[in-house]
Amino acid sequence: MNFVFPLTKIIFGDGTSTQIGNVMLGLGCKKVLCIYDPGVKAVGIADPIVEAIRLAGLEVFEYGNAQVSVPLSSVHEATQIAKDAGINGIVAIGGGSAMDTGKAVNVCLTQPGDLEQYVGTLDAGMVFGPLLKPYVCIPTTAGTGSEVSPIAVVYDEKAGVKKALPQQENVPKVAIIDPLLHVKMPPGLTASTGMDALAHAIEGIGGIARNPMLTSWGLTVCEMIFKYLPRAIANGNDLEAREKMAMSATFGIMVGAYGAFHIPHALGHSIEAVTHAPHGITCAFAMPEVCEWYADLIPDETRKMAAMLGIDSNGGRPIAEVGQEFKNALRAFYLKLGCPRTSNVIPNQADIGRIIDLALGEYTYMTAAKRPSKEQMTRMLTSACESLN
Numbered sequence: 140m141n142f143v144f145p146l147t148k149i150i151f152g153d154g155t156s157t158q159i160g161n162v163m164l165g166l167g168c169k170k171v172l173c174i175y176d177p178g179v180k181a182v183g184i185a186d187p188i189v190e191a192i193r194l195a196g197l198e199v200f201e202y203g204n205a206q207v208s209v210p211l212s213s214v215h216e217a218t219q220i221a222k223d224a225g226i227n228g229i230v231a232i233g234g235g236s237a238m239d240t241g242k243a244v245n246v247c248l249t250q251p252g253d254l255e256q257y258v259g260t261l262d263a264g265m266v267f268g269p270l271l272k273p274y275v276c277i278p279t280t281a282g283t284g285s286e287v288s289p290i291a292v293v294y295d296e297k298a299g300v301k302k303a304l305p306q307q308e309n310v311p312k313v314a315i316i317d318p319l320l321h322v323k324m325p326p327g328l329t330a331s332t333g334m335d336a337l338a339h340a341i342e343g344i345g346g347i348a349r350n351p352m353l354t355s356w357g358l359t360v361c362e363m364i365f366k367y368l369p370r371a372i373a374n375g376n377d378l379e380a381r382e383k384m385a386m387s388a389t390f391g392i393m394v395g396a397y398g399a400f401h402i403p404h405a406l407g408h409s410i411e412a413v414t415h416a417p418h419g420i421t422c423a424f425a426m427p428e429v430c431e432w433y434a435d436l437i438p439d440e441t442r443k444m445a446a447m448l449g450i451d452s453n454g455g456r457p458i459a460e461v462g463q464e465f466k467n468a469l470r471a472f473y474l475k476l477g478c479p480r481t482s483n484v485i486p487n488q489a490d491i492g493r494i495i496d497l498a499l500g501e502y503t504y505m506t507a508a509k510r511p512s513k514e515q516m517t518r519m520l521t522s523a524c525e526s527l528n
Contacts, residue, residue, distance in 0.1 A: 142348060142350065142397060143307055144397060145289060145307050145308070145310045146310075147286065147287040147310050147311050147312065147313065147314050148312065148313045148314070149287065149313075149314050149316065149389065150162070150313065150314070150315045150316065151316045151385070151386070151389070152316075152317070152318075153317065153318055153319045153378070153382075154317060154319060155315050155316065155317045156187075156188055156191075156277050156315055156317035156319075156320060157187075157191055158315065159188055159191050159192055159195075159230065159275065159277065159315060160191045160192050160193075160194055160195025160196075160197065161195060162275060162313055162315065163192055163195065163197055163228055163230065163273075163275065164195050164196070164197070166228060166273035166275070166312060166313070167227070167228075167273070168197060168227050168228030168273055169197060169198065169227060169228075170197070170198045170199075170200065170224055170225060170226045170227055170228070171192055171197050171198070171199050171200070171226060171227075171228045171229065171230055172199075172200050172201075172202060172217070172220065172221045172224065172226040172228070172229050172230070172244070173185070173188070173189050173192070173199055173200070173201050173202070173230045173231075173232060174202045174205050174217060174229065174230070174231045174232070174233075174237050174240050174241050174244070175201075175202075175203055175205060175231070175232040175233045175237050176203070176204070176205040176206065176233050176234075176236055176237055177203060177204065178233075179232055179233045179237070179279055180203050182323045183323075184232065184279055184320055184323065185203070185232050188230070188232055188277060189201065192230065197228075198224075200220055200221070200224040200226060202216070202217040202220050202221075202240075204216065204217075205217075205231075205233060205236050205237040205240045206236060206240075207236050207415075207418075208236065208292075208293075208294040208301065208411065208412075208415070208418075209236055209239045209240050209243065209291070209292065209293045209294055210293070210294045210296050211243075211254070211293055211294065211295055211296060212296060213240060214240055214243040214244055214247060214254065214293060215247070217240060217244045218244050218247040218248055221244060221248050222248065226248075226272065227272055227273075228272055228273045228274075228275070229241050229244065229245055229272055229273070229274045229275070230274075230275045230276075230277065231274075231275075231276045231277065232277045232279065233277075233278070233279050233280070234278065234279060234280035234282070234283055234285075234332065235280070235282070235283030235285045235292075235335075235418065238276045238278065238283065238285035238286055238291075238311075239283075239285055239291035239292055239293065239304075241274055241276065241311075242274070242285070242291035242304060242306075242309050242311075243291055243293050243304060245271050245272055245274055245309065246266060246271075246304065246306070246309060248272065249270040249271050249272060250266055250267065250270060252264070254293075254304075257304060257306060258293065258302040258303060258304050259302070259303065259305075259502070263303075263304075263305055263306070265306075265308075266306040266308045266309055267308070268308030268309075271308065271309065273312050273313075274309075274311045274312055275311060275312060275313045275314070275315065276311045276313075276314050276315070277314075277315045277316075277317065277320070278314070278316060278320075278385075278388070278389075279320045279321065279323075279324070280321065280324060280328065280332040280388075281318075281321055281324075281329070281332055281333060281336065281371075281381070281384040281385045281387065281388040282331065282332025282333055282334070282335035282336045282388050282419050283332065283335060283336075283388065283392065283418075284336065284339060284388045284389055284390075284391055284392020284393070284395075284396075285392065286311055286314035286316065286389065287310065287311065287314050287389055287392060287393060288310065288392045288393070288396040289305065289306055289307045289308075289309055289310040289396060290303060290304065290305050290306075290396055291303075291304040291306075291309070292304070292408065294412070299412060300412055300497060300500075301408045301409075301411065301412050303502045303503075305502070314389065316385050316386075316389055318378065318381040318382045318384075318385040319378075319381075321371075321381045321384070321385060322375050322376050322378070322381060323375070324375060325375075326372045326373075326375070326477065327477070328417075329368070329371050329372050329375065329384075330368070330372055330419075330476040330477060330478055331417040331418070331419035331420050331478070332388070332419050333364060333368040333371065333372075333384055333387075333388075333419070333476070334368075334419040334420065334422065334423035334473065334476070334478065335388075335418060335419030335422055335423070336360065336364060336384070336387050336388040336391040336392070336419075337360075337361065337364045337368075337387075337391070337423065337426075338395070338403045338404065338407070338419070338422040338423055338426055339360075339391040339392050339394060339395030339396070339400070340356075340357040340358075340360035340361050340364070340387070340391040340394050340395065341357070341361065341403070341426065341430065341444070342395050342398070342399070342400045342401050342402075342403055342404060343357050343391075343393075343394030343395040343396075343397070343398030343399070343400075344357040344358065344361075344394065344398065344437060344440050344444075345398075345401065345433045345436060345437045345440070345508060345509075346394075346395070346398030346399035346400065346401060346506075346508060347398075347399045347401070347506055347507065347508040348397060348398055348399045348506075349398040349399070349508075350398070353393070353394045353397060353398045354394075354398075354440060356390050356393065356394050357391070357394040357398070357440075358440065358443055358444070359390075360387045360390055360391040360394060361444055361447060362447050363383045363384075363386065363387045364384070364387050364391075365447050365448060365472065366383075367379070367380040367383040367384055367387070368380075368384060368476065369475065369476065371384050372476055372477070399506045399507075399508070400503040400506065401429075401503055401504070401506060401507035401508065401509075402425075402429045402432075402433075402498075402503070402504065402507055402510075402511065402516070402519075403422045403423070403425065403426040403429050404422055404501070404503040405498040405499075405501035405503040405504040405507070406421070406422075406424070406425050406429075406494070406498050406516070406519075406520060407421035407422030407423075407424070408421070408497075408498075408501055408503065409494045409495070409497035409498040409501060410424060410484065410485060410494055412497060413485075413490050413493055413494050413497070414484065414485055414486065414487075414490065416479070416483065416484045416485075420478055420479060420484060421484065423473055423478065424484050424485075424520075424523050424527070425519050425520050425522075425523035426469065427465075427466040427467070427469040427470045427473070427523070427526075428466060428519035428520075428522050428523055429519060430444075430462065430465055430466055430469060431462040431463055431465065431466035432462075432509070432511065432515070432519065433462075433509060434458050434459065434461065434462025434465065435458055435459070435462070436508060436509050438458040438461075441458065441461060441462055441465060442458070442461055444465060445461050445462075445464060445465040445468065448465070448468035448469065448471075448472060449468065450464045450465060450468055452464075452465075470526055470527075474527075480527045480528065481523075481524045481525075481527040481528050482528075484527070485520075485524055488524060491517065491520055491521060491524070492517075494520065495513060495516055495517050495520065498516060499513060499516070
């Protein structure tokens with residue numbers, strides 16, 4: 140059993156985002172690029188954090204146009220600002236879009252050649268870690284977990300596909316996780332990001348690089364999400380639920396990233412590339428069908444996850460039967476959260492063929508411990524569409 144586990148320093152707790160100035164000083168920074176999206180600015184989260192950095196005596200340059208799916212054009216815009224300013228530190232404030240933008244900017248800013256040579260799966264060039272700028276993430280959502288992962292995903296607008304930037308050296312130096320920043324998330328975003336965290340945990344539990352420690356974390360994350368995500372959606376000011384979901388996002392991504400993502404993300408990235416539905420929703424869309432199909436690979440873990448949703452999963456019941464009931468329960472959980480139906484995720488059923496073709500070329504398909512054929516994956520996605528019509 141071989142694995143590499145690069146660790147980010149995690150500062151967790153209510154109000155911890157106010158420490159950002161001292162954190163950047165401790166990393167030796169003098170000029171900082173702050174990356175965030177317009178929504179984070181609009182709800183009043185970005186400005187206090189930027190001001191806290193300035194109050195510590197640092198110069199701040201802002202890129203406030205981080206975009207969903209991280210198009211390469213936005214990465215290059217932010218990189219140019221950083222180059223012109225001569226920054227020596229990066230802070231991302233927001234969800235996965237801002238944090239993945241920061242990772243890509245760091246590579247563009249510090250590594251020789253073009254970003255293109257560092258994306259891919261087996262053919263990605265290696266990033267030289269000592270050249271990277273100190274990078275700190277402050278997540279404002281509870282799902283992506285990019286604040287502690289070594290992976291970023293960018294969108295190549297010309298090719299119309301999402302590409303992975305899988306670089307262990309590119310894991311953020313520090314993650315400041317302040318659950319108080321999450322109370323402004325609306326219910327829909329809370330649901331979408333929460334389902335993304337659930338996908339990370341479930342996929343890592345069945346990942347090709349899974350190990351006993353990751354499995355234990357993954358099962359704990361699943362249990363917390365099943366309990367606390369409905370509460371966070373029902374009442375955004377439920378601080379216990381927000382704290383538990385923040386923790387689930389941070390530890391869930393470590394389970395997925397180091398255990399290895401697989402089919403839900405392969406389909407999710409591909410649906411997202413075609414229909415531009417929210418990432419967490421696209422990853423969760425056919426996850427029940429994948430879980431049923433994976434049940435025989437991880438029977439003990441499937442029984443445990445099924446029991447969390449109230450299924451009688453032991454007593455000698457065939458794993459195929461438990462897997463089917465787990466699929467149905469997971470689908471019911473998705474709907475209970477108010478997640479969208481087929482018409483808002485894959486409105487044109489004629490797109491299924493294109494989505495499957497893209498998924499077969501996805502790095503998360505290549506890293507699956509159990510790979511479905513094109514026909515099997517088509518049946519999974521078709522089944523998900525029919526069950527959510």
